[in-house]
Amino acid sequence: MATMSKAQRTKPTSGSQRLVLFCIVVFSFLLLFSSVISTGKLGLPYQQTLIDYFVWSPRGKRQHSLSEKYLYWGNRIDCPGKNCETCAGLGHQESSLRCALEEAMFLNRTFVMPSGMCINPIHNKKGILNRSDNKTTEEGWLGSSCAMDSLYDIDLISEKIPVILDDSKTWHIVLSTSMKLGERGIAHVSGVTRHRLKESHYSNLLIINRTASPLAWFVECKDRSNHSAVMLPYSFLPNMAAAKLRNAAEKIKAQLGDYDAIHVRRGDKLKTRKDRFGVERIQFPHLDRDTRPEFILRRIEKRIPRGRTLFIGSNERKPGFFSPLAVRYKLAYSSNFSEILDPIIENNYQLFMMERLVMMGAKTYFKTFKEYETDLTLTDDPKKNKNWEIPVYTMDERREEAS
Numbered sequence: 001m002a003t004m005s006k007a008q009r010t011k012p013t014s015g016s017q018r019l020v021l022f023c024i025v026v027f028s029f030l031l032l033f034s035s036v037i038s039t040g041k042l043g044l045p046y047q048q049t050l051i052d053y054f055v056w057s058p059r060g061k062r063q064h065s066l067s068e069k070y071l072y073w074g075n076r077i078d079c080p081g082k083n084c085e086t087c088a089g090l091g092h093q094e095s096s097l098r099c100a101l102e103e104a105m106f107l108n109r110t111f112v113m114p115s116g117m118c119i120n121p122i123h124n125k126k127g128i129l130n131r132s133d134n135k136t137t138e139e140g141w142l143g144s145s146c147a148m149d150s151l152y153d154i155d156l157i158s159e160k161i162p163v164i165l166d167d168s169k170t171w172h173i174v175l176s177t178s179m180k181l182g183e184r185g186i187a188h189v190s191g192v193t194r195h196r197l198k199e200s201h202y203s204n205l206l207i208i209n210r211t212a213s214p215l216a217w218f219v220e221c222k223d224r225s226n227h228s229a230v231m232l233p234y235s236f237l238p239n240m241a242a243a244k245l246r247n248a249a250e251k252i253k254a255q256l257g258d259y260d261a262i263h264v265r266r267g268d269k270l271k272t273r274k275d276r277f278g279v280e281r282i283q284f285p286h287l288d289r290d291t292r293p294e295f296i297l298r299r300i301e302k303r304i305p306r307g308r309t310l311f312i313g314s315n316e317r318k319p320g321f322f323s324p325l326a327v328r329y330k331l332a333y334s335s336n337f338s339e340i341l342d343p344i345i346e347n348n349y350q351l352f353m354m355e356r357l358v359m360m361g362a363k364t365y366f367k368t369f370k371e372y373e374t375d376l377t378l379t380d381d382p383k384k385n386k387n388w389e390i391p392v393y394t395m396d397e398r399r400e401e402a403s
Helices: 002-039 044-056 090-107 154-158 169-184 194-199 243-256 293-300 323-327 334-341 348-360
Strands: 070-072 110-113 116-118 145-147 163-165 186-188 207-209 259-264 272-274 280-282 309-314 330-332 365-367
Touching: 070 090, 090 110, 090 194, 090 348, 154 163, 163 169, 169 186, 169 207, 243 334, 243 348, 259 293, 259 348, 293 323, 309 348, 323 330, 334 348
Parallel strands: 070 110, 070 207, 110 163, 186 207, 259 309, 259 365, 309 330
Antiparallel strands: 116 145, 272 280
16 A cells, blocks of 8 residues: 555656656757747757857846847947047937937847947036036046946836847857858848848848948938937937936935926037138027026026026036026036935936936926927027028127127
């Protein structure tokens, strides 16, 4: 009786083992079949490496599969010659990044995001943050670049477009795999339309490298000015800020309470040049006038009542520049929240991203330029203007010397 009892106890265990073994065999077959479909090739020599990484290794929030294909777009954001010293500002680079993310969406590929973003020294002066000490400083933040994941939440972006960084273990595994696949592994493309990439033999490739052109991002994205072709809104990346920046913004908003905000762009826009007659011209003829305190007051007074807290985000470095606004409002800047920001802010790009979140949370928000039809703005000058015009400094639009 005892012997039969023992047999009865061991029989189910043997059946369970066979079931587990059968499941492993079936799962392995499915993984192999997935690889054949996605690459058009069996590729046994590298298959075990991918299985070890994607299946058995610990996973983070973003789960990858063997059937994914990738869009690679260089190791830095859109900078001429990939040179940080001459790189444009955050807005330009962010437009480039959005363009590339849209390409990945269209091609249904995982986007291989650059792990770093260039920062031009012009945009990285500490004086922008430390304006409350009533003095200017030319001291800059250290470094000419920063880690991409210190600006953006990669997992949050991946909820919309799957993303990996180009310094990640995942990317090194995929890159190694593409080398073993030969001509089926990777193609370096330039001047090829996104429709051709999606519908031709390119669609079976593991990796498409879009940076064959040294000019990179914008050159390949011809439809960026066609708003009907935009797949991601301009607000997408600003809302994808890294967790520490979002947390800081929430703390600042809590301290501000019920508040309004203005964003004043001056320093990077007030560039004049002389025509052949020696007359100064500028691409934004009313901007210098419209972003001075006395004109800002006229613009916002009907929308923002007296006594309200006004948060000001700006790249204007002149000490006390906005002080005249204090006759009507309680002024607040990022520099008033040093206990929150000093431990986390390492460059002005992080500061800009945090400030945008604060400004977007305001009850009434005035931007400098209009992006959407419903935007409130400080100036009527277009955000993009190819014409160079004579600057206007007074309400009657007669040119005078700037005070």
